[in-house]
Amino acid sequence: DQQVKQNSPSLSVQEGRISILNCDYTNSMFDYFLWYKKYPAEGPTFLISISSIKDKNEDGRFTVFLNKSAKHLSLHIVPSQPGDSAVYFCAATAGSNYKLTFGKGTLLTVNP
Amino acid sequence: DAGVTQSPTHLIKTRGQQVTLRCSPKSGHDTVSWYQQALGQGPQFIFQYYEEEERQRGNFPDRFSGHQFPNYSSELNVNALLLGDSALYLCASSYLPAGADYGYTFGSGTRLTVV
Numbered sequence: 001d002q003q004v005k006q007n008s009p010s011l012s013v014q015e016g017r018i019s020i021l022n023c024d025y026t027n028s029m030f031d032y033f034l035w036y037k038k039y040p041a042e043g044p045t046f047l048i049s050i051s052s053i054k055d056k057n058e059d060g061r062f063t064v065f066l067n068k069s070a071k072h073l074s075l076h077i078v079p080s081q082p083g084d085s086a087v088y089f090c091a092a093t094a095g096s097n098y099k100l101t102f103g104k105g106t107l108l109t110v111n112p
Numbered sequence: 113d114a115g116v117t118q119s120p121t122h123l124i125k126t127r128g129q130q131v132t133l134r135c136s137p138k139s140g141h142d143t144v145s146w147y148q149q150a151l152g153q154g155p156q157f158i159f160q161y162y163e164e165e166e167r168q169r170g171n172f173p174d175r176f177s178g179h180q181f182p183n184y185s186s187e188l189n190v191n192a193l194l195l196g197d198s199a200l201y202l203c204a205s206s207y208l209p210a211g212a213d214y215g216y217t218f219g220s221g222t223r224l225t226v227v
Binding site: 041104 | 116143145147152153154155156157160167168170202204215216217218219220221
């Protein structure tokens with residue numbers, strides 16, 4: 001039962017353009033969402049998060065949008081840089097439930 | 113500042129054997145969580161330790177057990193290894209009172225191969 005879904009296994013964009021990574025969830029109890037970036041041979045690195053009481057959170061080139069009614073969130077990277085090439089994981093958690101539920105990840109490739 | 117340290121980085125074991133993986137949390141962190149990442153999948157929560165007690169557990173059999181020491185470091189033990197236990201095991205530390213900030217810091221993981 002995949003409660004967090006990232007339906008695009010991979011995405012390729014040109015340097016300087018926008019990268020949009022999508023994530024859907026099924027558990028309506030989820031109230032906090034996070035994006036992690038993972039390079040090969042390294043652990044996931046926290047990127048940005050959003051609480052369910054918000055619909056947008058920005059941090060530099062990274063913006064996360066949350067559409068609760070659609071149970072959908074997206075990560076926008078503008079402008080994309082070659083160093084952004086990595087696997088991006090969407091994760092969610094519910095209230096005092098401390099475990100993170102991850103999607104399968106999307107491999108982003110930013111071409112120079 | 114050292115982040116989360118995991119050892120060993122790679123390990124090969126035979127079916128039926130037992131394995132112990134180790135994790136030292138980031139300085140200032142008091143909580144350790146363990147995740148299993150199979151090939152092509154996202155990390156799956158195994159369990160979390162706080163104040164030397166298992167706080168929460170994911171959907172993993174009793175063959176998976178853990179321990180947290182007074183210095184907050186942790187071990188993950190897997191008994192009676194199966195081929196399907198082959199995966200990257202990730203340790204994540206956090207500071208519990210941070211609450212919803214969920215400032216998890218992940219280690220680079222231990223790659224376990226069961227043959």
